[in-house]
Amino acid sequence: MLLEARNLHVGYGDATAIWDVSLDVDAGEIVSVIGPNGAGKTTLINAMAGLLRCRKGELRFDGADMTCVRAYDYCGHGIALVPEGRRLFVKMSVEENLELGCYLAAARAHRQESLERVYGLFPVLRDKRRQLAGELSGGQQQMVAIGRALMARPRIVLFDEPSLGLAPTIVDDMFDIIMRVRQDGAAVLLVEQNVLKALDVADRAYVLEQGRIVSTGLPADLLKQPHIREAYLGV
């Protein structure tokens, strides 16, 4: 397994937001976590990215124990985050945002090659590379956020609600890009409220409700469960 979480407890301050979560992502896999607002999806993904400390449990990446690794060392292990709401450096140019993705020496050595790859995926960013990231449209900002993650040459990309706030046509593009990321060799952990889309691209999926994993399996099997159909698809 590439990413292994075992009985993970994560919280903010005095409150625990996710309990006893176990989750795996294998190399080259797309794994989706679906669940309603406030279920703890962002908490889960931020813990995987090193932004939140785990209270209890184990987090392993490629066999290495990640629980004692400092936040700024996660990226060097090959974990890159596309955060909720994009969180670009809005006062910096598009290209500077991308360059931050290859801040670490190993990724920096491939700066030019990675930039070409990102501009190949998102040609519009090449034209706007000198513009401030904050001046771009929502869809273009999401492209920068994904590009920034790819610049790190990650082995897994963590996507947190990539379709949030985007027009429907652009949402389709984003899911195409997620497939491309996997084709290029990285694993994907995707957290989404857009359940149909998230299950459509996934190899496996987990259902997170009120901070706990309540169900897991192949997307096709999950779609057959009455609870999932009722709660997420309204049928």
Place this chain on the structure above:
Amino acid sequence: MPSATLLGQALISGVLAGGMYGLLALGLSLSWGLLRLVNLSHFALAFLAAYLTYELGTTYHVAPWWAAAMIVPVMFLIGIAQHWLFDKFKVNELASLLITFSFAVILEVAIQLYWTADYRRFETHYSTMSIKAGPFYIPVLELALCMVAGVLAWGTWLWLRKTYVGKALRAAAEDADIAAAYGVDHKKLAYLLSGMGAAYAAIAGTFIALIATLAPTQIWAWLGVVFAVVIIGRLGNPLGALLAGMLIGASESIAMAVFEPAWAPVVSFSVLIAILLWDPEWL
């Protein structure tokens, strides 16, 4: 209305005097803009450096540039030590204002204990030298100060724009968590920047020793105007700080020539308020 020559001379003197505002604003703007720490002790560190330059010059006959070469690295280390305290006690923006205010008061008292409250003047043969350009006089020391401030501001600006460390500092100022997610060790960079800020205070201090008359209370003399300069120049923008310094210096000097010297202190804050209200795009 004063003559064109007088106005021209006022403009030149003002811009050159503004170089000092800019030089003092540089370190303050960096730590405020990029670390969210408002360092009032910046002024006290500059005066400590000025007194040390004075002491080395008058007692040991050390040339000011050699004095600066000795004082700047020491101040760099003091800046790092100061940041260690901020880091250890997790100081936020407002608390930093109060804590560094007390640092400044302590330094003021220490300076007064050692050098007394008497006015001190470091006389050098070049302190009165000037170049004549047409009808105008350009004082050599102020010109040197502006050149040094220009090189530092330009160099720091380029460093923040072009190097990975500079970009990482700007990114971390916007969103420290996400910068960390891409490998930026913000704490380490913050130490470097704090050291640089204190080193810039030392460079400003060397020029203060040469240009101004020293007294412990003078620590506070530039506080208001330099704060205005930092805000007008935009936090964290070194070139902005220098240009704003020169703008305020020139405005003050022309106001003194056209109206009365007493008007000078009003000018910097009038310009600040005008710019805050106007909020031009290019800033």
